[in-house]
Structure formats: structure tokens, C-alpha cells
Amino acid sequence: MTTSYSGALRKMRTHADDNNTVNYQLPIGEHKVDINPVIGQKVSLDFTGDINCVHCNRKTKKSFSQGYCYPCLISLAQCDSCIIKPEKCHYHEGTCREPQWGEEHCFSEHFVYLANTGNVKVGITRHVTDGVSSRWMDQGATQATVMLRVTDRLTSGLVEMLCKEHIGDKTNWRTMLKSAPDQVDLLEVKATILSKIADGLAQIQQTKGIQAVSEADGEVHNIHYPVDTYPEKIKSINLDKTPEFEGVLTGIKGQYWMLDGDRVINIRKYAGYNVNLHVG
Structure with missing residues (x-):
């Protein structure tokens, strides 16, 4: 049938x-x-x-x-370049395409995470529902853990830039689809990255306040497909x-x-x- x-x-x-x-x-x-x-x-x-x-x-x-017409592409805040590169957030310059949308989506708590998608990568997510972010599932991650908690999207981008000096932020979709990757000790990777970016995090805290960035205690989630x-x-x-x-x-x-x-x-x-x- x-x-x-x-x-x-x-x-x-x-x-x-x-x-x-x-x-x-x-x-x-x-x-x-x-x-x-x-x-x-x-x-x-x-x-x-x-x-x-x-x-x-x-x-x-x-x-x-991924689904927008051209007029929406050039007018919506959710299609702006700062969505892909949050360190380029320009709300504070008064040039956000949709200030209300920005206030709702960009001025909320974000998490900087590590994920194994065939290679270990760093990324940003707003939501970690029941411990597993939909972003991890969309990327085909088989392991993931939160690393840092930040107060807003711009700060998450600045932190991600620090991490990217030591680890990539891209998923190789072909590698992700070919097999279930070997498991990685993400907590060890997390400790290594945090050690390497400690000075940079301290500078962000000096500028934005001590609460702007904090380490997130999170378990490693093994995700199955x-x-x-x-x-x-x-x-x-x-x-x-x-x-x-x-x-x-x-x-x-x-x-x-x-x-x-x-x-x-x-x-x-x-x-x-x-x-x-x-x-x-």
C-alpha cells in the first residue's frame, strides 16, 4: 500500500x-x-x-x-551575515535589520559547544532541550557537550573566534555520512581548549563583565541515528x-x-x- x-x-x-x-x-x-x-x-x-x-x-x-526568496534574504535579520558569523553582530551600531527580532533571539543565553561530527568541532546553540540540542542532531553529531555559557549572541561569536584558533567549526558532511565515527574524549578536548583560551576569556570578562562568560558543566551526550x-x-x-x-x-x-x-x-x-x- x-x-x-x-x-x-x-x-x-x-x-x-x-x-x-x-x-x-x-x-x-x-x-x-x-x-x-x-x-x-x-x-x-x-x-x-x-x-x-x-x-x-x-x-x-x-x-x-535554505528556503528564502531574494527580498527576504536581503531584509530579514535571520538572513543577515551576522547569523553565520555572530561576532559581526551590529545591533549596538543601530543597524540591525529587525531590532525586535534581534532583541528576542540575540540577547538571550547561548552555549558554546563541542561536537563530534566525524571530526571534533566547535559551535554555538541557543537551546539545549533535555540535554540534547536540535543543532547537534541537525549536524549529525554522534557526541556533544556544552563548554561555555554566554549572555548573548555577540559574545558567543567572540568566544567561538578564540576557540577557532585551536579547533575547526565546520562539519565535513561527506565524512559525517560515511560511517559512525570513533568516539573522542570530549571532556579532555574541552579542558585543553579552555586552557588555551583562558587569557582571551579573561579579556572578554574584563570588557563585558565577569558573568558574560562562564564554564558550563555538561555531560557528554552520545547521540544515535x-x-x-x-x-x-x-x-x-x-x-x-x-x-x-x-x-x-x-x-x-x-x-x-x-x-x-x-x-x-x-x-x-x-x-x-x-x-x-x-x-x-
């Missing part, structure tokens, strides 16, 4: 269960499709050619920054070039579907794309 869904895609929603296994739900139009039970089944998906902005729903020929088979030689599906595909779903990690034939597709990349999905 085949079940069909139609509508605009959104990034998969994630939730870690009591065993820290990631459960995925795919928003597609008005539907919320639980994807973990689909693993092992045949799926087919076809892109209709229509794209709607994930913010204003305007029809657009091209999607920017619903994967039956990892691809050996990755072949990425591009909906703009290949608007239709079908195959057996063999696993999900990060925001990627894995399919037989070593194929993968980044679902988040195609937010706003209108598709027809058939399962079974």
Missing part, C-alpha cells in the same frame, strides 16, 4: 528519545510525516518545479539560504537537476536521507520546494 503526501518541504524536525536516538518528522505541506518508520521502505519523490519562500510564501524561481546502511561512495541528489528519484530509504542522519545506491539528499536544502512524496 502506497501513502502519498504533497506540499512544500521544510527541514526535518528532530527529537531525541530516552536513549538519545533521534526521531525525525518531515513537514510537507499540511502533513507531519514520521520518517523513522519509513526506513527500509521504498520512497519516491518528485519536485513540481514550484518554490515558495519559507517566510513570506512568495513564489520564487530560486531559493536562497536511525541508519541501517551507510553509503560507501556518496552520490548527492540535486532536485534542481534531478527532480525525481526513487529508492529504498536506508537511513537518516543530520538533515540527510540515505538511499540505496549510495545516494543521499539534504532535505533542509530544499525547504520551500513543492514535492509529491510516495511511501511504500
